[in-house]
Amino acid sequence: MKRLLGDAASKGLEATLITSETKTVSVSFDFNRLKTIKDTESLNMNLQVIKGNKLGVANSTRVGGEKELLENAMNVADFGPKINYKFPSPEPHANPEVFCQNVEDLTVDKMIALGEELMKFIKSLDPSINGSVEVEKNILRKDISNTHGLNARLLKTGFAISSGFQFVKGQNLLNAWDWDVSTAMEYNLERIQAKLKEDFDIGKNNTSVEPGLYDVIFTPMGFSDLINPIVTCLNGRAVMRGISPLKNRLGGKIFSPLFSLTEDGTLDKGLGSQFYDNQGVACRKTPLIEKGILREYILDLESAYRLGRQPIGTGSPEGANPNNLLVSPGNMPWNNFLKDMEKGIIIDQTMGAWAGNPYTGTVTGNIALGYLVRDGKKVGRVKNCMFSLNVFTHLKSNLLAMSRETKNLGSMVLPYCLIEGVSITGSDS
Amino acid sequence: MQNTIKDSIKKALRYSNAEYCEIRIEETTETCVRIRGNDIESASENVFLGGNVRALSRGGWGFVSFNRLDNLNGKVEEASAQAKILGARIKKHVSLYPSDQVEDYVRGNFKKQAFAVPLKNKVRLLENYNRLILGSPKITSSSIYYMDKHTYLHFANSEGTYIYQEKMDLGGSLTAIASHNSLTVQESARFGSNQDFNVALGLEDEVIKAAEIAGQMLHAPVVEGGQYTVILDPDMAGLFVHEAFGHLSEADNLDEDERMKELLKIGTRYGSDQLDIYDSGIEGPNRGESKYDDEGVLMQKTYLIKGGIVSGHLHSRESAAKMGESATGNARALNYRFPPIVRMRTTCIAPGKYTFNEMLKGITKGVYVKGGYGGQTNGEMFTFAPSRAYMIRNSEIAEMVRDVNLTGNVFETLKNIDMIGSDFTFRNGPGGCGKAGQSPLPVAQGSPHIRIQKIVIGGKEK
Structure with missing residues (x-):
């Protein structure tokens, strides 16, 4: 590593080298039975060089391919992006808790046992159900160094357990799943089982829904579809190019005071937490939206320079990417939203909601798994219908509450949220 | 190189004690370019070299992937051992549909190789499209994406098959972005091929059309559900x-x-x-x-x-x-x-x-x-x-x-x-x-x- 950077420096280049080695082991069950053990080892070297004022980037998984890597990066730099930054000098970094010895020590036998427990539960729901489970662990070693003296190593573990089923009756297909994910061995099989049981019990009964405007409870999973276009619009590169509707609006009241969004690359047990981003900037905690007010963009070194901001540890040579995104929870348990709902809909899983134009803020998607609520109770599954809203208007004027509970989805930690006036269109329209 | 890999994977397969075992070794070189607005946002040249072993035993699949190719025999043993662990629990006979034993060398019969085109020519081509987009009325920005891949793939299995395939893949999108007040809309021209770089050429009319449509879209109402x-x-x-x-x-x-x-x-x-x-x-x-x-x-x-x-x-x-x-x-x-x-x-x-x-x-x-x-x-x-x-x-x-x-x-x-x-x-x-x-x-x-x-x-x- 040192030699490669030395070679780059001797050619008059600034350089950053990131070497990532990951070992992932997973055990999967399909069709109610144990099926596959996967063991993947991956190595990737990412080299960024600054030649004059241009950036060259190359990646390689070839063991011993350092010379070729440097040649490729130098070749690309001749045609690469013009940049306005230098690679940063070392700065102190936070030390988030991201390594768990129990994950590293987790055996395949134990992973199979965990999977079997969930599998047994799913099979107990119905003899004809088709269940699947995956248990996965990974260990990452990431080294980052640059020609300004940065040299750091991150050791991080990851653990995920996911479980779901498909239940077919005639032409009716019910798919449901749930999971827990962390850098530590943190999971709750009872909670996963309870969620799957409720989805099975209520989801197998379809109910029709009249088109109209509804109060909707978005589960954390459903809510993530509303966060994605906001993240796209917060991206410093989109702001820098003037295509984000959030340009020139720092300090402005964009959303309801109930909505706060924070980027935190230092979150303990956060799957995206790390010491430095992929440009060598120390990760930190940064409020992006604070009680509805726009405080910061998601920045890389170039967009930070051009927007006159300080980088926040979310950079990569391709642009800005958040590490962990957290929406602040509210005070009320989400079950209270349900209890108080006379007529409404719960949206848990969606399809195609990502396919719209994020810059308009319009989110339209199929309700893949959702329930009609009447008098505080889920009465049946709604299907063959779509929801539509605009995040910039609905999270400003129609947001009623955030729940006390949050769920770690992997790269986002989100509460349930209650929004009024969501358009529902169905085949009965 | 090709024969060395062929010999080593055929030899490694002998280390399998599973019912079925296969090895794939793959080397891909990739070029990616992204332009947004007036800037080249990113460009990279990448090399991906690695392999995997998959083994089947009594209904259980073991799968191992890796970048280091120096211990293929050990990887075969590892995947086979995993399959055996599963097979001992599953105890289910899973057969595979019979496949002919084949030895074949499929050379790339490409019309125009993307990887033979110098990077500077690709960048120049994309910058020309970008200029057309940005020069169109009502267009405020652009997003250009291009990638090509060239892959050498070796496959062998325990049934005696060895296949070498050379593959190419390329694709791109040329997107015009129009913004007015807080509304941003876009439309793209797209291309893709598995054997001809020429599909990326001569798209000027499509690019101009996409820009025109993006401009029109600014005035389009949201559809009624x-x-x-x-x-x-x-x-x-x-x-x-x-x-x-x-x-x-x-x-x-x-x-x-x-x-x-x-x-x-x-x-x-x-x-x-x-x-x-x-x-x-x-x-x-x-x-x-x-x-x-x-x-x-x-x-x-x-x-x-x-x-x-x-x-x-x-x-x-x-x-x-x-x-x-x-x-x-x-x-x-x-x-x-x-x-x-x-x-x-x-x-x-x-x-x-x-x-x-x-x-x-x-x-x-x-x-x-x-x-x-x-x-x-x-x-x-x-x-x-x-x-x-x-x-x-x-x-x-x-x-x-x-x-x-x-x-x-x-x-x-x-x-x-x-x-x-x-x-x-x-x-x-x-x-x-x-x-x-x-x-x-x-x-x-x-x-x-x-x-x-x-x-x-x-x-x-x-």
Whole structure:
């Protein structure tokens, strides 16, 4: 590593080298039975060089391919992006808790046992159900160094357990799943089982829904579809190019005071937490939206320079990417939203909601798994219908509450949220 | 180099004590360029070298992937040992559909190699397109994406097969972005191929058209949600058939589920007599097609629906054996980090007899959707979004509308296809298909215009 950077420096280049080695082991069950053990080892070297004022980037998984890597990066730099930054000098970094010895020590036998427990539960729901489970662990070693003296190593573990089923009756297909994910061995099989049981019990009964405007409870999973276009619009590169509707609006009241969004690359047990981003900037905690007010963009070194901001540890040579995104929870348990709902809909899983134009803020998607609520109770599954809203208007004027509970989805930690006036269109329209 | 790898993987296979074992070694060089607005945002040249071993024992699959190629024998032993651990618990006989023992060398027979074009020429080409976009009225920014890959793939299995394939893949999108006040809209020209860099050339007219449409879209109202008669252009119809029936026909989701097998039973009617749907690996050249799949099975053309009736499924060797059907060459892996699973290649609706004007006739209020942006399915339902859409009023194309996303129930929607056009176009874009964490896998689609009754479009309340 040192030699490669030395070679780059001797050619008059600034350089950053990131070497990532990951070992992932997973055990999967399909069709109610144990099926596959996967063991993947991956190595990737990412080299960024600054030649004059241009950036060259190359990646390689070839063991011993350092010379070729440097040649490729130098070749690309001749045609690469013009940049306005230098690679940063070392700065102190936070030390988030991201390594768990129990994950590293987790055996395949134990992973199979965990999977079997969930599998047994799913099979107990119905003899004809088709269940699947995956248990996965990974260990990452990431080294980052640059020609300004940065040299750091991150050791991080990851653990995920996911479980779901498909239940077919005639032409009716019910798919449901749930999971827990962390850098530590943190999971709750009872909670996963309870969620799957409720989805099975209520989801197998379809109910029709009249088109109209509804109060909707978005589960954390459903809510993530509303966060994605906001993240796209917060991206410093989109702001820098003037295509984000959030340009020139720092300090402005964009959303309801109930909505706060924070980027935190230092979150303990956060799957995206790390010491430095992929440009060598120390990760930190940064409020992006604070009680509805726009405080910061998601920045890389170039967009930070051009927007006159300080980088926040979310950079990569391709642009800005958040590490962990957290929406602040509210005070009320989400079950209270349900209890108080006379007529409404719960949206848990969606399809195609990502396919719209994020810059308009319009989110339209199929309700893949959702329930009609009447008098505080889920009465049946709604299907063959779509929801539509605009995040910039609905999270400003129609947001009623955030729940006390949050769920770690992997790269986002989100509460349930209650929004009024969501358009529902169905085949009965 | 080629013979060295061949010898070492054939030798390593001797270390397997599983019922079946296979090795893939893959080397890919990749070029990516992205331009946004006035800037080249990123450019990179990448090398991916690695391999994997997959072994089967009494119903259990062991899979190991790696970058270090110096211990292939040990990797074979490791995958075999994993399969044995599983097999001892599962104790189930799983056979694979018989495959001929083959030794074949498939050299790239490319029309114009993308990787032979110097990076500076690619950048110059893309910058020219970018200038055209940014010089168009009402356009405020742009997004240009280009990638090409050149792959050498070695495959060998314990049945004595060795196959060497050289592959190429390229794709790109040239997007014009128009903004006014807080509204930003976009439209793209796209290209893709598995053998000809020339598809990236001569797109000036398409780029100018995309910019013009993006400008028009600024003034388009949001579509009113509801149920409509919809005409899909070939691009959208290709996306529709991929999402709506292609995924459902992938037999690894059927082969151990009796109810799913019943649902997709050969002979079941799901469409009118005029409806033929097929998936093919030999149609092209199209993205995702090659001589062999990633289990060493020859790709072929498979009818999924013929005359409106289910007539076949897409198979790996495992799913074919379980269902008592033939392997179809659909076992594909994104790269060496993944095992092959059942995936589509070029999925098509065969042309029918109607003209576009005949389709328009009789529609008092409908929607014409063009240019597939993306889609998704969960088996019974699907969604897909066009890049642009127009209202149809009194049998004529009327005003443009935006933010259109369509959904439907697979089984009902296939029955509601009431007209299939006589035209036919392949769709090769820069994206790909996602399944089981393997995305984007290059695929293509082909279709004529089609007309569907009672499609739900999400949108603002009336």
